[in-house]
Amino acid sequence: MDAEERIQAASKFLLQSPPGEINDVLNDVRNIISDDESLQAGVLPALREYNLAQFITADVPGHQHQSIVSEAARIPSGSADEDDEQSQDRYWDPRSRTSFRFDHLSLETSDPEHVEPDPESEPFRAALETASLTYLSSHYHDGVVSVFSTPGSASRYIIQIVANKYNPSNYWSGRWRSEYIVDTDAKQLTGKILLNVHYYEQGNVQLSTTHNVSLSLPPAIAASGGASAASKVLALIETEEGKYQSSLNDTYAEMGEKTFKGLRRALPMTRSKLDWDRVLGYKLGAELTNSKGVFGSA
Structure with a gap:
């Protein structure tokens, strides 16, 4: 594998990095490249792509x-x-x-x-930002929200939310991202919620899920465009994210009770529980037998 192929492989690893662990991945791929200058130049596009996508x-x-x-x-x-x-x-x-x-x-x-900012779109953008910050403080720990207007349009706004939780001492990390496009002309609220969780204590388990959102804005919201309308937009987002979080909780409960239990036998083929004390006795006896054989040959 030549240097360019190693850079491409390193870039793919970086793009698949779990939340909060990209530096660990980058340090690991340094051993593959063995050339920091080439590594930095080669993986910069992947780092840019990752950072922008991960908010x-x-x-x-x-x-x-x-x-x-x-x-x-x-x-x-x-x-x-x-x-x-x-x-x-x-x-x-x-x-x-x-x-x-x-x-x-x-x-x-x-x-x-x-x-x-654009003077035409700034009033409603600022109203959405104020409502978003209020929503963030009520529902997120250490979350960040940014609200953008769309260049050349006074009717299209983007709300982005991200919240990270890193707990390396307990071997898990997670990231919640949500993005919503508010189009007052089309009277539509569209977007998506993306959730990534990585648990890696004595294993490697990742959850990656996407939930798409498409809602109609009430005519009153699209027409007024003030603080009240912004609060109603965030109320729609609050309801949608609350329903999605509840559905995730229900899914986890079902996986624990049904899905994961279905991956293994409740009992071995003998249909009787395994006597671990007896297994330990067998193992100890085998070790003693092997030890006698070694000492006897000496």
Whole structure:
């Protein structure tokens, strides 16, 4: 396998990294590449793809909150050189009206600049943001939400939510992501909820699930476009996410009682429970017999 093939293999590993474990994966693939300079240059596109898809959060320079780094947050490049990677890595936080450069390897932000929002879409975007922050504080631990308007449209908004829980001392990690598109002209709320959980104590078990959302907005919400309408949009999201969480709880309960039990026999082929004390006695006797044989030959 040549260097390019090793880089491609490393990139695939990175894209499959469980929540919060990409640095562990990156350190492991360093042993495969054995060339840090080539590794950083080669896997940067994979790191960018992973971070944007996973809604990685970043500290906003000069402010006391975090913002989501995603495709919706990316500022289109004004450079004529489409291969200029640096121009691809500038994002903005509508909440603080700040754009910043983001390093996908170190996850650090730099070079903040003030950005003026679109005056036509900003009032309802800000109302959605306020309602989203209220919802976040009520239902998420250490979650982050960002609300974006769509360039060139005063009727389409994107709400993104991410919450992470890393517990390496107990060998598990998890990430909840949800994204909603609010289209007041089409009177539609569409989106998806993505959940990833990794449990790896003496094994490797992963859960990856996606729930699609498609709801009609009441005419009153689409028409008013104020704080009241924003609160009603978040009420729809609250109901949908609550139902999905309840369905997951029901699924887990059913898996524990039925699915997992169906993967193994309740009793061995003899239809009688195994006497582990007797098995241990057999094992001890076998070891003693082997020991006698060794000492006797000496």
